[in-house]
Amino acid sequence: MGTTWTPGSGAAASASGRGVDGALILALDQGTTNTKALLVEASTGRVIASAARRVGIAFPAPGWVEQDAADIWAATEAAVDDVLRAADEPALAAVAISNQRESVAVWDTDGVSRGPVLGWQDARTAGACAELAEREPALAAQIRSRTGLDLDPMFSAPKMRWLLDAVGSPGEMRAGSIRVGTIDTYLLAQLTGEHATEAGNASRTLLLDLATQTWDEELCEAFGVPLAVLAPVRRSDALLGRTLAGGRIPAGVPVLSVLADSHAALYHHAGGRPGEGKATYGTGSSVMVGAASAEVAPSGVAATLAWLTDAPAFAREGNVVASGAALTWMAQILTDGDLLALGALAAQAEPGLAFVPAFSGLGAPYFDRGATGLLAGITGGTTRADLARAAFEAVAHQVCDVVEAMEADGAAHLDVLHADGGATASVLLMQTQADLLGRPVRVSGEPEASALGAAMLGARSLGHDWATGAGRAGAAAHRVVEPALDASARTARREAWRSAVARSRGLAATTRTTTSRTTTPRTTASTSNVEATQESRRTL
Numbered sequence: 001m002g003t004t005w006t007p008g009s010g011a012a013a014s015a016s017g018r019g020v021d022g023a024l025i026l027a028l029d030q031g032t033t034n035t036k037a038l039l040v041e042a043s044t045g046r047v048i049a050s051a052a053r054r055v056g057i058a059f060p061a062p063g064w065v066e067q068d069a070a071d072i073w074a075a076t077e078a079a080v081d082d083v084l085r086a087a088d089e090p091a092l093a094a095v096a097i098s099n100q101r102e103s104v105a106v107w108d109t110d111g112v113s114r115g116p117v118l119g120w121q122d123a124r125t126a127g128a129c130a131e132l133a134e135r136e137p138a139l140a141a142q143i144r145s146r147t148g149l150d151l152d153p154m155f156s157a158p159k160m161r162w163l164l165d166a167v168g169s170p171g172e173m174r175a176g177s178i179r180v181g182t183i184d185t186y187l188l189a190q191l192t193g194e195h196a197t198e199a200g201n202a203s204r205t206l207l208l209d210l211a212t213q214t215w216d217e218e219l220c221e222a223f224g225v226p227l228a229v230l231a232p233v234r235r236s237d238a239l240l241g242r243t244l245a246g247g248r249i250p251a252g253v254p255v256l257s258v259l260a261d262s263h264a265a266l267y268h269h270a271g272g273r274p275g276e277g278k279a280t281y282g283t284g285s286s287v288m289v290g291a292a293s294a295e296v297a298p299s300g301v302a303a304t305l306a307w308l309t310d311a312p313a314f315a316r317e318g319n320v321v322a323s324g325a326a327l328t329w330m331a332q333i334l335t336d337g338d339l340l341a342l343g344a345l346a347a348q349a350e351p352g353l354a355f356v357p358a359f360s361g362l363g364a365p366y367f368d369r370g371a372t373g374l375l376a377g378i379t380g381g382t383t384r385a386d387l388a389r390a391a392f393e394a395v396a397h398q399v400c401d402v403v404e405a406m407e408a409d410g411a412a413h414l415d416v417l418h419a420d421g422g423a424t425a426s427v428l429l430m431q432t433q434a435d436l437l438g439r440p441v442r443v444s445g446e447p448e449a450s451a452l453g454a455a456m457l458g459a460r461s462l463g464h465d466w467a468t469g470a471g472r473a474g475a476a477a478h479r480v481v482e483p484a485l486d487a488s489a490r491t492a493r494r495e496a497w498r499s500a501v502a503r504s505r506g507l508a509a510t511t512r513t514t515t516s517r518t519t520t521p522r523t524t525a526s527t528s529n530v531e532a533t534q535e536s537r538r539t540l
């Protein structure tokens, strides 16, 4: 039974076999499921070796998602060991890091973990967040206006508070002898002994003032996270430390760049160029578009700091809950889980049927947990191919919904969408996306966009600029898909979709809106619909 678009590689490490031209960057991508390590030629961006090690994850209670900080570090060291061996122990010019966002670790001043990592999907503080929003609506509004984010359990501050309550004493918190931070901060502590956090990662905590790119003391106080336990906020391209002796990486190698993973992919694809955004097609879809300022985003999408170099780069982001998940579900019904067969089946049909995959409500830009999944437009002539086609249309429509919401106030605009992730292998999906968006889709052939984004930023500090130079040598091929649908057909298909979404949400079918003003935006998380069945043990 085929459940992926392409066959996976079982190799732990691989090397290109070609000689190395100049300095090498070790690029790490610490993600939820694994840590990847790449050796990247600094002058060209060519990947000469790569390795990956899995990271464990636990679900100890409904809505709880935990990882082990020591396991994350062990997987990172093992991946580094694999890649250095594969390349015969080369000299390293720099380390670059990209990492999963929002997840929080707690450790002591020696770098020893003091509790579980609360994963970004962890929703144990959902009750506490809802209670705080109800008790102090002005604070919830202040959080959104200052941080760009909604008060939601996905983000770090409620997790930090939970961990501090669970394992920290007031004395330790006052003295700063216990530390909490996002995964970049934990990795920097292990690699370099420094206590520092990268600004883009910090912007996912609910504690960073987007306008000043510094910790917001009032919000820290509101969440009960003392400044003393937080790391100083640093530029994304700062010298963030040098590797310690005794680790797998030789001592003294500078860490020259850190980017949050989704931000790193945006940096890799678009290099900060205005009008370029990205969509990642995984189980859900993360859609990010650069924004001119830290202005509060329109309802239904978040504002975030993408990275901080000479100037801050802002972005807007929305997360669709079910995109690849919609294809997987339909494939299980129609093609025994075979996604390639689903694509072939869908190609036999014309668009017409609307499938709203609100399996557990809808994410961005609607954030309607009450929405129900539906198929609209079934007739006696509806075929299996029509159903398959509707699943592909649903993925593309949802990305359009987010893009339209991002552009609603005119402060962000998308000219070209970079696409990455497994489902981009579908020619039908990418053409549908370009058609419904009415803009070109640049389909990335690069599977490691996040690690390479971090490496690209680090290379700049070494004097190499792939983004504005002649282009990255050895870059994976990409393809550009141009829209091929006339405006009136596009409008008709978008209207039919909006009508189906309105029905799914129990609204009047004539509603033409990308974002409800009557429902409170809940979250930007792909887990927005995970109802925490266990209330937080503490209130915020």
Ligand SMILES: O=P(O)(O)OC[C@H](O)CO
Binding pocket: 030, 031, 032, 033, 099, 100, 101, 102, 120, 261, 262
């Ligand atoms: O670990 P990943 O690659 O699933 O990324 C997680 C995201 O950063 C969460 O926001």
